[in-house]
Amino acid sequence: AQTVTQSQPEMSVQEAETVTLSCTYDTSESDYYLFWYKQPPSRQMILVIRQEAYKQQNATENRFSVNFQKAAKSFSLKISDSQLGDAAMYFCAYRRGGGADGLTFGKGTHLIIQP
Amino acid sequence: DTAVSQTPKYLVTQMGNDKSIKCEQNLGHDTMYWYKQDSKKFLKIMFSYNNKELIINETVPNRFSPKSPDKAHLNLHINSLELGDSAVYFCASNRREETQYFGPGTRLLVL
Numbered sequence: 001a002q003t004v005t006q007s008q009p010e011m012s013v014q015e016a017e018t019v020t021l022s023c024t025y026d027t028s029e030s031d032y033y034l035f036w037y038k039q040p041p042s043r044q045m046i047l048v049i050r051q052e053a054y055k056q057q058n059a060t061e062n063r064f065s066v067n068f069q070k071a072a073k074s075f076s077l078k079i080s081d082s083q084l085g086d087a088a089m090y091f092c093a094y095r096r097g098g099g100a101d102g103l104t105f106g107k108g109t110h111l112i113i114q115p
Numbered sequence: 116d117t118a119v120s121q122t123p124k125y126l127v128t129q130m131g132n133d134k135s136i137k138c139e140q141n142l143g144h145d146t147m148y149w150y151k152q153d154s155k156k157f158l159k160i161m162f163s164y165n166n167k168e169l170i171i172n173e174t175v176p177n178r179f180s181p182k183s184p185d186k187a188h189l190n191l192h193i194n195s196l197e198l199g200d201s202a203v204y205f206c207a208s209n210r211r212e213e214t215q216y217f218g219p220g221t222r223l224l225v226l
Contacts, residue, residue, distance in 0.1 A: 035214070039156075043203060045217035089156055095215075100168055102148045102160030102207075103215060 002027045004094050006106035013082045014114045020067075021077045021109045023092030031097030034068065034075045039108075040088040048090070051075065053097075079111075087113045118142050121206050121218040128196055129226055136191045136221045138206030145210055147189035149181060152203040152220070161204075164189055196225045 003026045013019035025034070036048040051059045051068050058066050063080045079086055089110050093103040119140045128134055140147065146165040152158045162181045163170040169181065178194045189208075193200060206218040 033212075037217075043220050043222075045205060045207075045220075047214055047216075050214055091158065097212065100146045100163040100165050100170055100211075102150065102163045102170075102172075103158075104160070105158040108156050 002029075002094050002096070002104045004092050004104050004106040006092050006109050008109045009107070010110040010112065012112040012114060013079075015082055015084060017082055018078060018080045019082055019111065021079075021090050021092075021111070023075045023077070023106055025073050025075060025092070025094050027073070027094065027096070029096050033095045033097065034066075035093040035095070035103065036064070036066070036075075036077045037091045037093060037105075038086075038088045039091065040085075045091075049077065082113050084113050084115060087111060119206055119208055119216050119218040121204075121221050123221060124219060125222050125224075127224045127226065130196055130198060132196050133192070133194045134196060134223075135193070136204055136206075136223075138189050138191070138218055139187055140206075140208040140216070140218075141187065142208060142216065143210070144208035144213075144216075145186060146208060147183070148207040148215065149189065149191050150205040150207065150217075152205060154202070158205070161191075162189075193223075198225050201225045 005024045032053045034051045038046045067076045089108045091108045092106040122137045149161040180192045183189045203220045207215045209215040
């Protein structure tokens with residue numbers, strides 16, 4: 001079975017600084033997708049970034065970028081120029097390619113932005 | 116332009132009751148899901164459903180059942196509610212290989 005591990009229950013960063021959230025996963029599949037979702041206090045699940053396993057290039061979305069290390073099964077999220085609105089729970093998630101599998105989530109990292 | 120909607124947003128009920136949560140998506144997606152988020156914020160898949168297959172997480176009690184009247188709807192029925200069913204339930208959908216989009220969640224409180 002696939003597992004996703006987020007080893008940082010909570011992280012704190014100063015506004016405008018950069019922070020990196022860690023995620024590792026375990027799978028025997030070769031075709032899969034990785035995601036970071038953000039959940040603010042409103043509890044809405046918001047997609048931050050997505051990475052296809054077959055792509056070597058790291059995904060980037062504005063201030064958000066990932067460091068995808070396929071051999072090490074690592075998928076960290078870097079947030080640059082942190083803003084107060086970035087404060088939220090961040091979940092790393094895995095999904096096998098093909099089929100109708102749901103997402104397997106990590107336990108989440110609570111990100112605090114210090115003004 | 117709500118993409119994935121759920122009703123109700125809040126549900127308070129007594130132990131032993133039967134309740135339903137409705138989910139609708141207007142994105143033309145072919146696969147829908149239900150997730151449970153517990154009090155520690157852990158999210159776990161309950162069901163995946165498209166017009167060909169239903170995948171049930173084996174840890175889900177059979178008091179929970181998904182019902183899909185059509186491709187745009189996947190409702191969650193819960194029989195004989197228990198205190199431990201209190202959680203936030205999320206519906207989600209996607210087209211195969213594409214990103215899942217989530218509904219706003221339904222907070223269920225069983226008294």
